Amino acid sequence: MAEDTTLSDDLLRQLMSVGEADLLVAIPTYNNEGTIGQTIQAIEDSYQQNFVRDRVAILNVDGGSADQTQEIVLNLNGKKSSLRRGITSLRTVHRVTAQYGRGPSQGSALKIVLAAADLLRVKACAVVSPATTVLDPAWVANLLRPAYKQDFAFVAPLYSRTKFQGLLARNLLYPMSRAVFGVRIREMYADEWGFSGRLASECASEQMDEAVRARPEAWMAVNAICNGMKCSQSYLGPRTATPGGPDIVETIRQTVGNLFYCCDAFQDHWLDRTGTESVQTFGSDHELTAEDAPSRQDKSFELFRNGVQTLDSVLKSILAKETHAKLKEIATKDIDQFDFPSELWVRVLYDFAAAYHRTTIARDHILQALAPLYRGQLFSFLSDQAQSTPEEMEADTESLCLEFERQKPYLIERWKAKS
Amino acid sequence: MKDTIVQGLQQAYQNMAHMIAEFLPRLVVMLVIVLTGVLVAYAFKYAARMILRLTKLDRLSEEAGASKVLRMAALPSMTEVLSRSVFWITLLGFILIGISVLNIAGLQEQVSRLLRLLPEIVVAMLILFLGLVIANFLSRAVLLGSVNRGYGSALLFSWSVRFIIWILAITMALDELSVARQTVLAAFSIVFGAFMLGLAIAFGYGGQDLARKFLERSLAEKKPDDSDELQPL
Numbered sequence: 250m251a252e253d254t255t256l257s258d259d260l261l262r263q264l265m266s267v268g269e270a271d272l273l274v275a276i277p278t279y280n281n282e283g284t285i286g287q288t289i290q291a292i293e294d295s296y297q298q299n300f301v302r303d304r305v306a307i308l309n310v311d312g313g314s315a316d317q318t319q320e321i322v323l324n325l326n327g328k329k330s331s332l333r334r335g336i337t338s339l340r341t342v343h344r345v346t347a348q349y350g351r352g353p354s355q356g357s358a359l360k361i362v363l364a365a366a367d368l369l370r371v372k373a374c375a376v377v378s379p380a381t382t383v384l385d386p387a388w389v390a391n392l393l394r395p396a397y398k399q400d401f402a403f404v405a406p407l408y409s410r411t412k413f414q415g416l417l418a419r420n421l422l423y424p425m426s427r428a429v430f431g432v433r434i435r436e437m438y439a440d441e442w443g444f445s446g447r448l449a450s451e452c453a454s455e456q457m458d459e460a461v462r463a464r465p466e467a468w469m470a471v472n473a474i475c476n477g478m479k480c481s482q483s484y485l486g487p488r489t490a491t492p493g494g495p496d497i498v499e500t501i502r503q504t505v506g507n508l509f510y511c512c513d514a515f516q517d518h519w520l521d522r523t524g525t526e527s528v529q530t531f532g533s534d535h536e537l538t539a540e541d542a543p544s545r546q547d548k549s550f551e552l553f554r555n556g557v558q559t560l561d562s563v564l565k566s567i568l569a570k571e572t573h574a575k576l577k578e579i580a581t582k583d584i585d586q587f588d589f590p591s592e593l594w595v596r597v598l599y600d601f602a603a604a605y606h607r608t609t610i611a612r613d614h615i616l617q618a619l620a621p622l623y624r625g626q627l628f629s630f631l632s633d634q635a636q637s638t639p640e641e642m643e644a645d646t647e648s649l650c651l652e653f654e655r656q657k658p659y660l661i662e663r664w665k666a667k668s
Numbered sequence: 669m670k671d672t673i674v675q676g677l678q679q680a681y682q683n684m685a686h687m688i689a690e691f692l693p694r695l696v697v698m699l700v701i702v703l704t705g706v707l708v709a710y711a712f713k714y715a716a717r718m719i720l721r722l723t724k725l726d727r728l729s730e731e732a733g734a735s736k737v738l739r740m741a742a743l744p745s746m747t748e749v750l751s752r753s754v755f756w757i758t759l760l761g762f763i764l765i766g767i768s769v770l771n772i773a774g775l776q777e778q779v780s781r782l783l784r785l786l787p788e789i790v791v792a793m794l795i796l797f798l799g800l801v802i803a804n805f806l807s808r809a810v811l812l813g814s815v816n817r818g819y820g821s822a823l824l825f826s827w828s829v830r831f832i833i834w835i836l837a838i839t840m841a842l843d844e845l846s847v848a849r850q851t852v853l854a855a856f857s858i859v860f861g862a863f864m865l866g867l868a869i870a871f872g873y874g875g876q877d878l879a880r881k882f883l884e885r886s887l888a889e890k891k892p893d894d895s896d897e898l899q900p901l
Contacts, residue, residue: 417900438901498816500900543898548818556815559822563808608730611805617812627898 255364255453260347264368267343271303272296272393273371276322277358279312281379285321288379293342295386300393306343306369310361312353318379319346356462359469363453371446373397375404376466378440383489391483392443395531402478403470404443405434405528408488409536412639413543413631415488417497419646420630421623422504425598426467428653429512429519429660432474433527435482435535437467438504443483448473460510460612463503471511475518484532498620506616509605516606520661525654537639546631549624550587554580556621563618567604569663572596576622589629591649595656597622603663691770698766705762713755720747734801757790785845792841799837803830828867835859 256264274292278285289307296305309322323346345365349357359376366374373396377384388406395401408415418438427433444452452472461468473480495503512519557564557580564573575593582588598619605615634642720726729735729746738749761783768779807830814822839856843849871879 414899415901416898422901494899497900504901552815552818555818555822559815560811563812608727610730610808611732614808614812617816620816 255360256368257347260345260361260365261368263345263347264365267306267345267369269304269371270306270343270369271372272300272305272397273308273362273366273369273374274306274389274393275308275310275358275362275365275374275376276379277310277312277353277355277362277376278314278318278322278379279353280314280316280318282314282316282318282321284379284382285309285318286325287382288377288384289322289325289344291384291386292377292389295389295393296342298386299390302340304340306345306371308362308365309344309346310358311346311348312358313348313351319348322346354462356457356459356465359465360453360457363449366446366449367453371449373443373445374449375443376441381440381489383486384441385486388441388485391485391531392441395481395483395529396443396445399481400445400479401481401529402445402448402476403434403473403480405436405470405480405482406439406441407435407482407484407530407532407535408439409484409486409538410488411538411540412634412642413540416627416630417500417504417623420594420626420649421598422508424646424650424653425602426471426508426511427525427650428657430471430474430515431519431522431525432480433525434470434480437470438464438507439466441485442466442469444469444473445478448476448478451476458510458514461507464507467504467507468511471515475515479529481529481531484530484534484536497623498617501620501623502613502616505619506612509602509612509616512602513606516664520664523657525650535643537643539639542635543631546624546628547584549628550584553621553625553628556618556624560618560621563610563614566609567615567618568597568600572600580625587625587629587632589626591652592656594626595649595652596659599656599660599663602660603666606664694770698769701762701766701769702759705759705766708762709755709758712758713751716754717747717751720750725750732801732805734797734804757786761786788845792844795841795844796837799833799840803833803837806830806833828863832860832863835863 274295276285276288276292281288292307296303307322309319311319322344347361347365349361362374362376373393375389375392377389377392392404392406395404418436422438423435426437448469452469455472457465457468470480494500557576561577564576568576572593576597579587579589579593601615601619604610605612609615634645637645726735726745726747729738734746738744738746744752764779764783768776807826810829811822811826814825819825835856839852842852
């Protein structure tokens with residue numbers, strides 16, 4: 250019983266007054282008084298428009314905001330929306346708030362959400378970010394519906410993006426997670442996602458490791474895949490940039506650390522698995538819009554070259570000899586002739602994943618050592634794709650995914666190697 | 669004259685025979701003790717190896733970076749190092765007990781002195797080992813942090829941290845052994861103080877621009893570099 254230890258007495262009291270619910274939308278917050286009202290409004294509008302007869306609730310899990318976030322959640326009066334067209338909910342929309350600590354933690358917030366979803370016996374649940382300023386009632390419905398009506402355990406979002414947005418996801422997270430776990434979920438690392446009550450119960454009973462606490466949504470997706478549950482994707486809309494997010498090193502620690510950890514924790518599932526399968530997509534597929542190429546990232550190249558030279562001893566303990574030699578060779582090239590071949594990029598990542606699995610050095614150091622190499626790959630990618638059309642870029646991503654799949658035996662070989 | 673010589677030789681022979689008769693049983697006892705020691709040391713070694721494998725010490729040692737230090741020093745795994753240490757410490761103990769049984773004047777005192785020092789030697793070795801491990805871990809952390817922030821002197825920063833921790837560990841180990849305590853402390857203070865003063869002067873005079881840039885970067889609002897402006901997710 251996860252709720253025994255995770256939920257506070259106050260939250261338990263609030264949840265017991267709700268009773269049972271069909272749908273739950275959770276909002277993890279931390280000093281979001283500027284946008285939380287808009288988020289609550291979008292969720293309530295979604296409930297009014299799409300789930301009039303269903304028992305619904307909104308759960309706000311707060312990391313100890315110093316502003317008025319929690320007060321706004323509880324006291325915001327629903328305004329008459331032009332979208333409602335006279336429809337009003339037949340049931341009360343319950344609002345529940347909980348505070349879990351002094352400082353934001355996605356993992357701690359999600360543990361409370363999972364325990365609450367389990368206690369309320371919800372059929373579907375969605376997590377939305379208050380930082381997403383373009384949250385639309387349709388987004389909420391698109392995340393809830395596949396889990397509620399069609400028995401999908403995990404619902405990943407699909408966004409429309411500009412060409413040079415989400416390059417870590419495009420060049421590393423998506424192709425590698427697809428090749429390793431064998432499921433083509435485009436956006437496993439997102440701020441919005443949906444899941445079934447069954448998956449919530451499953452995850453609530455599991456220990457959430459420190460390595461996945463910053464991005465627990467991907468851990469949930471991998472849990473669903475490895476437990477044989479169905480996954481889907483729902484198109485939401487344009488992805489907005491979140492200002493003031495973590496830098497690239499921290500992002501790599503959070504996301505790639507999460508991916509490597511999942512590879513390690515769920516190795517029994519994927520080591521014998523071959524091929525990949527697509528998942529059901531609701532709405533239009535991944536959309537890419539044209540965008541002017543950013544200015545040449547010479548600094549990224551310098552950081553790459555300096556990193557390969559200075560971190561020689563660290564890389565030696567992570568990479569296979571041949572991979573390390575090839576990496577050093579390309580690092581000596583002139584900036585105008587520089588190219589990071591996709592074959593080498595895949596080998597580098599598989600060597601890093603295997604080193605993480607064997608803990609050849611401290612795991613956090615392995616992740617930090619990847620940052621300069623990613624910058625090199627980013628520089629090469631931007632140079633190659635500066636003038637390409639969205640279709641050409643998509644084709645390039647697909648060929649990278651196939652390269653990851655082609656070299657999966659290499660990962661398995663390195664994974665099982667003794668040293 | 670002849671009788672005196674014969675008598676002297678007889679006396680010497682008797683003394684030698686007496687000494688041998690007295691020494692041989694002690695030597696046999698010593699050999700028995702040492703042989704027993706070898707057996708006990710082997711038993712301790714295998715027991716220690718089994719316990720350490722059960723506790724998955726090697727994995728912990730890998731995570732802490734200790735195994736890398738051992739590999740750099742061409743040493744085997746942590747489990748192997750500790751179990752071999754148990755073997756040699758046990759054997760050394762038995763050898764010293766055996767030597768004390770020989771009852772050789774002067775040696776007894778030296779042996780008991782060494783025995784008294786044994787725990788301190790072990791502690792000093794442990795301090796040195798921990799110092800190496802910590803120095804290795806922290807210097808690598810500094811190296812990675814400096815490289816990712818684009819500092820030009822990443823290796824210098826990293827080696828400075830390693831050097832300071834080594835000096836500290838060596839000083840602590842020597843202090844534990846009570847070896848020239850005053851001299852060691854004075855030497856440490858001088859070396860450490862000179863090092864920090866050198867850094868301060870180098871940074872203040874030689875790197876005024878660097879210091880200004882560093883402070884500006886540290887105190888100003890954090891701005892992501894070019895590549896970070898591209899949203900990674």
